[in-house]
Amino acid sequence: MGKFVITKTANGSFHFNLKAGNGETILTSEAYNSKAACENGMESVRKNAPEDANYDRKESSIGKPYFNLKAANHQVIGTSEIYSSTAARDKGIESVKNNAAEATIDDQTV
Template sequence: MGSFVISKRKNGEFQFVLKAGNGQVILASEGYTTKAACENGIESVKKNSQDDKRFDRLEAKNGKPYFNLKATNGQIIGNSEMYESVAARENGIASVAKNAPDADVKEDLE
C-alpha cells in the first residue's frame, strides 16, 4: 500500500511525495506555503490520478520519459522521476493510479 509523506523544505515550504508500497517515490509535489495547501494537493492527486487524461506524458531534453499529473484547472500537482523507457513511465503512471486513492498520509516534519 502506498503512502503520501509530507515534509518541509529548507526554505520553509511544505511538499509531499507519493511512495509505492515498496517505498519508491513515484510522484513529487511542488512547494506549498502552508501545510493545509499541501494536504489539498494530496486530495487533488487522489482524485485526479484516477483520470488517465490528467497525466501529461512528456520527454525531457535528454530524451528520458517522465510525466506530470495535472488538476482539472491544468495546474501541475505532481511530477515523476525520469524513466529509462516509455514502458517504465507507463508503469509509473499505473502505480500512481493504483496507490494514490487509498494511500495514507504521514508526516516527516523534523
C-alpha cells in the same frame, strides 16, 4: 499500499512525495507555502489520479520519458522521476493510479 510523505524544507515550504508500497517515490509535488495547501495538493492527487487524461506524458531535455499529473484546471500537481523507457513511465502512471486513492499519510513535519 502507498503513502504520501509530507516534509518541510529548510526555507519553510512543504511538499509531498507519493511512494509506492515498495517505498519508491512515484510522484513529487511542487513546494507549497503552507501545510494546508500541501494537504489540498494530496487530495487533488487522490481525485485526479484515476483519470488517464490527467497524465501529461513528456520527454525530458535529455530525451527520457516522465509524466506530470494535472488537475482539472490543468495545473501540475505532481511530477514523476525520469524513466529509462516509455514502458517504465507507463508503469509509473499505473502505480500512481493504484496507490493514490488509498495512500496513508506520513507527516514528517511534526
